[in-house]
Amino acid sequence: MSAVSDRLPTFPWDRLEPYKKTATAHPDGIVDLSVGTPVDPVPELIQKALIDAADSPGYPTVWGTPALRDALTGWVERRLGARGVTHRHVLPIVGSKELVAWLPTQLGLGPGDRVAYPRLAYPTYEVGARLARAGHEVYDDPTELDPAGLKLLWLNSPSNPTGKVLGKDELTRIVAWARAHDVLVFSDECYIELGWEADPVSVLHPDVNGGSFDGLVAVHSLSKRSNLAGYRAAFLAGDPAVLGPLLEIRKHGGMMTSAPTQAAVVAALGDDEHVREQRERYAARRAALRAALVRHGFRIEHSEASLYLWATRGESCWETVAHLAELGILVAPGDFYGTAGERFVRVALTASDERVAAAVARL
Numbered sequence: 238m239s240a241v242s243d244r245l246p247t248f249p250w251d252r253l254e255p256y257k258k259t260a261t262a263h264p265d266g267i268v269d270l271s272v273g274t275p276v277d278p279v280p281e282l283i284q285k286a287l288i289d290a291a292d293s294p295g296y297p298t299v300w301g302t303p304a305l306r307d308a309l310t311g312w313v314e315r316r317l318g319a320r321g322v323t324h325r326h327v328l329p330i331v332g333s334k335e336l337v338a339w340l341p342t343q344l345g346l347g348p349g350d351r352v353a354y355p356r357l358a359y360p361t362y363e364v365g366a367r368l369a370r371a372g373h374e375v376y377d378d379p380t381e382l383d384p385a386g387l388k389l390l391w392l393n394s395p396s397n398p399t400g401k402v403l404g405k406d407e408l409t410r411i412v413a414w415a416r417a418h419d420v421l422v423f424s425d426e427c428y429i430e431l432g433w434e435a436d437p438v439s440v441l442h443p444d445v446n447g448g449s450f451d452g453l454v455a456v457h458s459l460s461k462r463s464n465l466a467g468y469r470a471a472f473l474a475g476d477p478a479v480l481g482p483l484l485e486i487r488k489h490g491g492m493m494t495s496a497p498t499q500a501a502v503v504a505a506l507g508d509d510e511h512v513r514e515q516r517e518r519y520a521a522r523r524a525a526l527r528a529a530l531v532r533h534g535f536r537i538e539h540s541e542a543s544l545y546l547w548a549t550r551g552e553s554c555w556e557t558v559a560h561l562a563e564l565g566i567l568v569a570p571g572d573f574y575g576t577a578g579e580r581f582v583r584v585a586l587t588a589s590d591e592r593v594a595a596a597v598a599r600l
Contacts, residue, residue: 457473521548
């Protein structure tokens with residue numbers, strides 16, 4: 238076991254524990270803006286669908302029910318503007334993190350292969366490469382990478398942690414480059430419903446991919462849009478030549494979404510009103526926190542989408558974390574996401590209105 242665990246970096250969130258204790262000691266309690274876990278209720282229609290499917294004694298299938306696949310294909314066409322999406326173009330997954338962590342292994346990557354991801358990025362992209370013993374590297378512009386041996390290119394728009402959005406022209410250029418060099422593209426689009434000052438576009442949109450899904454897979458999650466982080470509900474959409482083998486591998490591994498969760502996803506993707514309501518909650522929290530941080534001396538960069546504000550006071554991220562912890566506010570240090578983030582902190586919008594108001598008052 239140590240041979241596997243030794244490949245991995247120190248779990249970053251453990252380093253935040255002393256600052257969490259400081260913030261928790263505040264007389265008015267902690268305002269936790271660090272992890273970004275949803276706090277608002279699961280919409281009632283989704284809870285009802287889960288409950289109605291609770292009597293599910295049999296094993297679910299990895300590919301999901303036909304009703305689930307219909308819901309996935311319908312949403313991808315309606316929301317992302319994709320065309321010609323069939324059941325072969327979609328695959329349910331058990332939350333997006335497990336996919337990110339195990340994808341290089343499931344693709345058969347290993348020593349001599351390379352995985353690339355943004356310079357500021359979700360740490361699990363690197364973890365996935367390490368688990369597969371593949372090489373890994375960061376980029377500012379992926380088209381400047383050496384394509385030799387590059388087997389997997391991660392895109393992330395809107396970005397975690399920065400909230401940066403890749404525009405349609407930029408995505409089109411990257412997709413064309415990747416195809417020219419036979420590089421598989423996985424696009425992490427889990428925050429696509431949360432554009433504030435930009436309208437995020439998917440790699441599955443025909444204006445980006447020319448009407449072909451070849452070499453492209455998009456990753457989507459219901460954790461943030463529908464408050465379903467606890468349900469582990471996510472899915473892939475894109476090239477059937479990639480998803481077909483992944484389906485077979487995941488069948489052997491028993492990587493199946495529970496039957497009640499599948500029913501809940503059908504309900505969630507069939508309703509846009511709860512997404513609109515949740516967006517309004519986040520928009521109000523974002524506006525309040527952003528204004529308070531700026532008044533407190535912070536500069537906000539990017540942050541045009543997603544559930545975070547990427548903020549700096551021009552000092553070490555850990556100095557900022559310590560300063561805010563004294564105010565009872567816990568945030569994530571930017572170096573969790575790469576050395577380029579060492580002077581930034583990531584401030585999540587995922588706290589109740591009351592806790593956000595408390596943070597604003599303290600700032």
